[in-house]
Amino acid sequence: MSRMQGLLLLVFAKYFHLPFLRGVQTETTRTGLGGYWGNKGGVSARMSVFGHTICFLNCHLPAHMENSDQRMEDFESILQQQQFEGQAATGVLDHDVVFWFGDLNFRIDDLEMQVVKSAIDNNKYSMLWEKDQLNMAKDSETVLEGFQEGPLKFSPTYKFDVGTNTYDTSGKKRKPAWTDRILWRLRATAPAGAALNAGKRGSISGLTSGTKVTQHCYRSHMEYIVSDHKPVSSIFTLQFPYKVDVPLVTLIVEDEWNSIADATAIFKVAPNYSRSSWDWIGLYKVGFKHHKDYVGYVWAKQEEADFQRQEHQVTFTEEELPKGSGDFILGYYSNNMSTIVGVTEPFQVIIPGQNLLLTSLFSLFLSLSVLPAPQQATLL
Incomplete structure (x- = not known):
């Protein structure tokens, strides 16, 4: 578990995998108020899984339409500050597999509110993808090279009137956007990242070493109405050849x-x-x-x-x-x-013998419970 104000990261594993999860470390980085406040930033957990290094990074990046560059700067700052002990995978991007997710706060540029809502109502999400700040940043930001994301086939997850499925009707009237995202990245081992580029648009990606990530679903959950965001979830299968298969x-x-x-x-x-x-x-x-x-x-x-x-x-x-x-x-x-x-x-x-004590206590409780009221009072 890794926790910071406003950010919580929990990793669960089946019991029979535990002996093969080694080198578990966590890191936190505050970026709110110049690094003094933990409402924004990143929390991570890294480990070796059957000999392969994996890092989970949960981020909450700066809000508002005009802060796309600041979001990228904060993300790069988090990556630079989060360093782990040991010779292998000292930085987040040094890991074989990275899962990056959270309220990344990227917005939809250029398009007017009515155009965005019309596209949502008619399930024409593709025209919104092209103006999504995170998708556009992938083409220009080196730090995003290799990061992949499944198709956004669900409605933008922000901003809703709390307690409803209605997009923001307040005076601010925030434009809908996919602020809540789940991405992954495989460390390139092929020359010039050939294996990564080959599957960049698909839901399956792999390394020449045999590591493969398969995304089975990527969805939002409209039934949750306690926040102005809708949560998102994804299910992956991670396949790789064993490097470690004998417990210590x-x-x-x-x-x-x-x-x-x-x-x-x-x-x-x-x-x-x-x-x-x-x-x-x-x-x-x-x-x-x-x-x-x-x-x-x-x-x-x-x-x-x-x-x-x-x-x-x-x-x-x-x-x-x-x-x-x-x-x-x-x-x-x-x-x-x-x-x-x-x-x-x-x-x-x-x-x-262990159960006998509980049985005796239970019998005693039953015996006391049927006594007349005056005698109960005397016993107490």
Whole structure:
């Protein structure tokens, strides 16, 4: 997660991908009021995914029709300021794949209000694309080279009267525009960007190394009326050859824990993994959202005598187990890498003794609830 005033970026991943998401870093850049205010700017999250570098950049750029040049200047400033640690992909555009999105605030030039609304009413969006400031900037701004966007086949997403699907009827009467956008960029590896240019107008783009981005849909959501903007969404498939396909830590656990004695796990570490004495293994409910959402955890301690061992075992005590049954996952958290580097498949925890306490408390509650009113008052 990366957050700044007015900007929030959340990245979710399926649990079985977690061991292959490495080098996660975030950055924020304020551009409002000369860099002092966070209502405008950019937030980013970068990571290595199966050995390929990916960066997500969410921006809120300056508003108003006449500020197209200022939007480009702010975008370039964000790119220059956002630098990441490590030898690979130190800047946003150094990544193999970049997704750039947000309230970019680009407007439709030249055309009068009635012309724009008539084009919208008649679904003649193509005549508006030609006057869209972002589309025009792609032909002149070097920093936008390689950025692609799916066709804008939905109505402009700004500006609406709040609570309606009616374009601005206030005294300002803002001209409709596609302010909310989602673009992507693949780092060129072919000579002169040949692979990028070949698919520039399509919904599929790829690198000569085999990386491919496919956009399946790009749409707005008119049903949301709490803002003067309409949100946009897009679904992509990202395909690339594996560079990393073996987790740094392999966790082995039984399919079920039926007693406290079953609450053990075995883990194996890869030869190239550097352990820390602060590494731990967390027990997570299926559907967890953060590495700190564990039900319980145990330290993945390493004694001096363990250095030559291939397998290590940990045991969860009764206090570290859930108080009810359900489906759970074990995850190995690396302190050095600040991420989960190994997970199990989901398994069931069904420990009768743990459920007995809840059953007894529930029975007690039922017993108290049927007592006559005076006795209830006395008990309280």
